[in-house]
Amino acid sequence: MFLTPPYKVPDESSHLLRACEVADGIFYNKTPAQNVECDKYIQKQFSLIRPAEVYQVTGYPPVLYAFSALGLNAGKLWGGAVMFYLGRIFNLLMWIALIAVAIRITPVFKYQFLFAALLPMSVYVGMSLSADAFNNAFSFLFFAYLFKLIYDKKDLERQDYILLVLMSLLSAFTKGAIYPIFLFFFLPIKKYKYLFSISCLGLAFALMSWWAAINLPFYNPQASPELHRYLLLHNPFDFVLLYIKALIHNCFYYIRSCIGILGLLDVRFALPVYIITMLVFFSSFFFLPEKKVSNPQRILSLAVLFMFLTMLHCVLYITWTPAGTYKISGFQGRYLISILPFIFLIFAQNKDYVSEKFQKYYKIFLIIFIFLLLLYASWILLKTYHMRWVIHLLY
Secondary structure, X not given: OOOOOOOOOOXXXXXXXXXXXXXXXXXXXXXXXXXXXXXXXXXXHHOOOXXXXXXXXXXXXXXXXXXXXXXXXXXXXXXXXXXXXXXXXXXXXXXXXXHHHHHHHOOOOHHHHHHHHOOHXXXXXXXXXXXXXXXXXXXXXXXXXXXXXXXXXXXXXXXXXXXXXXXXXXXXXXXXXXXHHHHHHHOOOOOOHHHHHHHHHHHHHHHHHHHHHHOOOOOOOOEOHHHHHHHHHHOHHHHHHHHHHHHHHHHHHHHHHHHHOEOOOOEOXXXXXXXXXHHHHHHHHHHOOOOOOOHHHHXXXXXXXXXXXHHHHHHHHHHOOEOOOOOOOOOOHHHHHHXXXXXXXXXXXOOOOOOHHHHHHHHHHHHHHHHHHHHHHHHHHHHHHOHHHHHHHHO
């Protein structure tokens, strides 16, 4: 956290503006004129002037900023850097708590959850003011709770139904944590399973659509939403070609930026680090099998993952891709973190390929690897942002 200077996490300055608004009680989209007092305070405390096109970030749901806003309010007495870092600390504490609960309650994929949560990019946004901190942690918790119900329970109790409905409603006000609801179809419900699942799914998507309708979207000022919306409706084949091109050409970039491209997407690791991390991650499914996962669960997970990628590329095509360009802009691998548990289900193995003794040693290896990976990421950040201290330490 302290190795990373302010605003050196992707979009952190915009997220600070939104967190300050939530701390000031501005929960929904307002016009620039209505935000004058809040902007004056932000400019005074952080020397940060809101660009004209960033007013739309007000449309992000306030739940994503609840904890960072608490930290900012707690630091108002001191202001400036103390206020900023308290916002980061509160967000980090929330992130740690939700991730810890998720790993504790899930009966499957414990080490995969640990690995995914502690990827450098996941930790990097988790310790920042970014809305992705709550979004990713809540998504992992939602998945973990569903895995607990699906694989450990024979029937649901009343409190389970209540929690499922509440989490479904909350997921509607996130940036992608709504997709675990598709796993409701595998819950051990004896009566009205499909009615309950479809109702929760429909209600969540209806709430998400309602929030999007009453708030202006956050868009690239160089984009032309009206033009791209027209092209998408009247010439969808062009979008399909751009979508396929994006997946093919940017596949490795998506993986690298999911593992960790830090700073303002300009701090990269050595290429072998990405390759080894990817190999270790996928080897975990081979060496740590989960025999409870069924083929229908794999198929649905693959379909939902495809739906997520398609919808996100579609949104970025409309709101973020500059007019006249022949590629879809704006997709980053960190957007995949919240739906990584679908990858767990897709690649889960049902057979034991190694002995239990080997699995025990492999778990130790995973923990050591994660520690070394984070140590390496910290060293890269230290060299990038604090070179004079590195020189002082070395010489």
